[in-house]
Amino acid sequence: MNIIDLRSDTVTKPTPEMRAAMAHAEVGDDVYGEDPNVNRLQETAADMLGKAAGLFIPSGTMGNLIAVMVHCQRGDEAIMGDKGHTFSFEAGGISALGGVFPHTLPNQADGTLKLDEILGAVRPDDVHHPISKLVILENTQNRCGGVILSKEYTEEVGKIAHHHGMMLHIDGARIFNAAVGLKIKVKELVKSADSVTFCLSKGLCAPVGSVLCGSREFIGNARRIRKMLGGGMRQAGILAAAGLVALDSMVDRLADDHKRASDLANGLAKMEGIHFEMGMPQTNMIFPSLGSNIRLNAAELVKKLSAEGVKVSAVAERRLRLVTHAWVDDASVEQTLQAFVKVLK
Numbered sequence: 001m002n003i004i005d006l007r008s009d010t011v012t013k014p015t016p017e018m019r020a021a022m023a024h025a026e027v028g029d030d031v032y033g034e035d036p037n038v039n040r041l042q043e044t045a046a047d048m049l050g051k052a053a054g055l056f057i058p059s060g061t062m063g064n065l066i067a068v069m070v071h072c073q074r075g076d077e078a079i080m081g082d083k084g085h086t087f088s089f090e091a092g093g094i095s096a097l098g099g100v101f102p103h104t105l106p107n108q109a110d111g112t113l114k115l116d117e118i119l120g121a122v123r124p125d126d127v128h129h130p131i132s133k134l135v136i137l138e139n140t141q142n143r144c145g146g147v148i149l150s151k152e153y154t155e156e157v158g159k160i161a162h163h164h165g166m167m168l169h170i171d172g173a174r175i176f177n178a179a180v181g182l183k184i185k186v187k188e189l190v191k192s193a194d195s196v197t198f199c200l201s202k203g204l205c206a207p208v209g210s211v212l213c214g215s216r217e218f219i220g221n222a223r224r225i226r227k228m229l230g231g232g233m234r235q236a237g238i239l240a241a242a243g244l245v246a247l248d249s250m251v252d253r254l255a256d257d258h259k260r261a262s263d264l265a266n267g268l269a270k271m272e273g274i275h276f277e278m279g280m281p282q283t284n285m286i287f288p289s290l291g292s293n294i295r296l297n298a299a300e301l302v303k304k305l306s307a308e309g310v311k312v313s314a315v316a317e318r319r320l321r322l323v324t325h326a327w328v329d330d331a332s333v334e335q336t337l338q339a340f341v342k343v344l345k
């Protein structure tokens with residue numbers, strides 16, 4: 001059976017062009033700064049993001065941790081969304097390893113944190129309080145529906161952060177999806193951020209890795225923390241070579257994933273009992289909710305769909321998540337809709 005895996009865009013595999021680039025990659029020891037492909041990847045990424053420097057890292061989780069540890073000292077406070085990856089899905093690393101105190105604010109349905117709530121979270125200068133050092137935004141915001149934060153909103157948050165002596169970090173695991181969705185250059189979108197991470201291993205299809213970007217001084221400090229965390233890799237150019245192909249050839253095509261997410265959502269919305277409480281997709285993620293007239297819950301539906309060759313995630317008792325990516329073509333969208341019709345009968 002032809003399996004369609006819509007659980008996440010992390011399931012994407014390297015393209016033939018990536019495998020060829022990996023096989024032939026010239027390498028060196030990156031801890032010595034001598035791997036030509038890693039250096040090229042870091043320069044290319046920094047250039048695309050409009051930052052002075054970049055650092056190749058094993059995962060987005062490590063990228064966020066490094067950024068927090070560079071921006072904050074132990075006991076400092078970082079303001080972030082309660083539906084954000086850093087608060088929810090990074091095993092508490094910023095506290096366990098960085099000694100940093102999270103100050104969560106509710107993510108609104110559109111993925112934003114309210115500006116007045118950010119202002120209200122800034123601590124006065126008083127020995128009773130931790131020092132407010134950092135604001136973290138996530139773009140696209142995954143748990144709010146893969147929604148896009150605008151350039152204008154990001155700039156407003158940057159202004160507040162900088163006015164109060166804080167830094168702005170963007171967890172841009174899917175920042176290219178956001179930029180493609182907005183039809184603007186990614187460097188425009190992240191202009192006001194002091195640091196940004198993005199994942200090569202999601203919609204961009206590279207097998208492993210993320211890049212953290214920021215000022216030269218920031219990246220110098222980040223390099224030391226990466227080593228401390230055990231993330232200094234040696235002949236990492238094998239991986240960076242795939243990342244370079246990803247940045248060169250996999251960014252613009254994200255628009256196809258967004259179109260297919262929209263096709264899938266439109267098809268599902270026509271089915272009895274399926275609705276979109278979280279809104280229709282803005283990028284490559286769709287979150288259909290199951291009405292009370294559907295007798296199966298999300299976990300049961302996942303099993304039935306899997307038997308039809310369609311893998312999706314259950315994210316709540318009555319909500320699914322489907323993510324489109326380069327391995328999902330128009331025929332897969334059609335086959336997925338047919339599988340839903342069959343299991344909902």
Ligand SMILES: *Cc1c(COP(=O)(O)O)cnc(C)c1O
Pocket residue numbers: 058059060061062085086138140142171173174199210
């Ligand atoms: C995937 C993801 C990350 C990083 O994940 P890794 O699996 O560690 O690379 C960070 N933030 C968001 C929003 C993500 O979706």
